[in-house]
Every structure is written in C-alpha cells, then in structure tokens.
C-alpha cells in the first residue's frame with residue numbers, strides 16, 4: 001500500500017487512460033493521484049510528427065517528472081512508446097488491450113468503398129496513408145493532427161470526407177457511435193501495440209514494479225512484445241510505414257502479420273506472416289524478429 005503519483009498528458013484520452021490505471025490500483029488498496037502535464041507533442045500541431053522528432057515527443061516530459069521524483073509512473077498508449085526507452089526507464093507492464101483495429105469515421109459514408117472518387121481522407125500516420133492508397137489509389141490523403149476531439153472537430157467542420165483513427169481511443173472516450181467501419185486487420189494492418197496501454201517507471205523502482213505486476217495481461221503482453229520486436233528489428237520510427245499485428249491461434253500458437261513500406265510512402269507494402277508456439281515474452285520477441293527477418297529477405301531495409 002503506497003501513495004502512487006501518475007504523470008499524465010492532459011488530453012481527454014490520456015486522462016481517461018491515467019484514471020483507468022488509477023482505478024485499477026485503487027482497487028488494490030493504493031492511494032493514487034494524477035499529475036497533469038503538457039508535452040512537446042501536444043504543443044506542436046502544425047507539423048507531422050515524423051518531421052519533428054517522433055513518438056518520443058509525448059513521453060519526454062513525463063520521464064523528466066519520473067526522474068525528478070515528482071511522479072512515480074507514466075501511462076502510455078503502447079503504440080506511442082519508443083522501442084528502446086532511455087537508460088534508467090522500463091516498461092513495468094502491459095495491460096489488457098482494447099480493440100486494436102483502425103476505424104473509419106465519416107458523417108456521410110459508411111465504408112471506404114462508398115467514398116466518392118477523389119474523396120479527402122485525413123490521417124497523418126504513414127502506415128495508414130500507404131494502406132489506404134493500396135486500397136483506394138484515387139483518394140486524396142491529407143494530414144490530420146491533434147488529439148481525438150480536435151480530429152473529430154476538423155472532420156465535422158468539413159475539412160475531410162472521412163478520417164481514420166484507432167478504434168481503441170474512440171471506444172475509451174465513449175465515441176464508439178462515431179465509428180462507421182472497423183477495418184479487418186488483414187486489410188488495414190494495425191501498428192505495433194495499437195490499443196494497448198503500457199506503464200513506464202524508473203528501472204530502480206522495484207517496489208513499484210511489484211505493485212504493478214498484477215495489472216499485466218499475459219496474452220496481450222506477449223502479443224505486443226512480438227509486435228514491438230518487429231519495430232525494434234526494423235529500426236521502427238514513425239518516418240517509416242510499418243505495421244505489426246499478432247493474434248493468438250488455438251493451441252498456444254501466436255501468429256504475427258507485419259508490413260513494411262519505403263519511407264517515401266509510394267511503393268507497395270511488403271507483407272509477411274509468421275506463426276510459432278509461444279509461452280514466454282522472449283519467445284514472442286523471437287517470433288517478431290523472425291517476421292522482421294522475413295521482411296528483410298523480401299527486400300525491406
């Protein structure tokens with residue numbers, strides 16, 4: 001039983017996620033408070049993330065708070081957590097994942113197929129850009145940044161015919177009714193870790209790591225470990241279109257699908273699938289590395 005301070009960004013989704021972890025820890029008898037903060041990633045809204053320094057932008061300020069002892073843990077969308085954390089930090093646990101799929105949101109069109117020729121679709125993820133262009137080369141894909149509410153507002157103002165977002169964020173914020181279609185993962189292959197939450201702590205906080213252990217979801221920890229191993233092996237950053245999605249099959253088999261595209265974002269994606277029996281996180285990571293190796297053999301760099 002201890003007093004735990006959660007460092008969190010102040011977007012509605014970040015606060016929801018921090019409060020979710022707060023409630024889980026409170027159920028176990030901990031006293032938990034939130035420390036809200038603004039990160040560089042929240043401030044820079046006019047440029048694409050891949051151009052201004054990538055995913056790390058959302059976590060640096062939170063890590064500083066952990067380093068200085070102003071907070072104990074940081075709750076992240078696992079998708080936004082860099083593959084290698086800075087020295088002295090560790091991912092203490094991965095929680096049960098929400099829907100990992102991408103979703104289409106549009107006021108007038110129910111599916112991607114129903115979008116008119118040349119329709120404007122908003123997304124800033126290179127992965128989504130390339131996948132969308134594979135499906136519908138005629139679409140005009142335009143950048144879309146900002147938190148979920150901002151993105152939905154830009155759609156509602158008419159700047160786009162449709163936008164593509166992670167289903168998980170919409171569901172967490174009670175915005176599931178805005179989803180017109182959730183994409184089949186085999187068609188819009190999700191990003192590594194999409195839909196999962198990860199909790200970061202200072203590596204020297206053995207006390208906290210022990211308190212957090214009961215929050216971990218074993219199956220999702222292993223599946224996301226495989227996905228993140230693909231990104232790590234490919235030197236993943238958001239300047240490269242990369243997708244990795246692992247699903248459990250019967251009999252303890254884990255199947256991973258991965259896709260890679262040239263950073264120019266024009267070429268077709270290379271896709272691979274690997275499957276193995278997995279009963280530990282290190283086996284899951286080995287499966288992810290095999291998928292990355294297969295991507296390289298197919299021509300990825």
Ligand SMILES: NCc1[nH]cc(CCC(=O)O)c1CC(=O)O
Pocket residue numbers: 077078079080164165166167168169193194195196
């Ligand atoms: N890239 C931003 C981001 N990071 C995490 C989520 C929410 C979904 C999740 O937890 O994966 C989103 C929004 C989105 O991709 O639409």
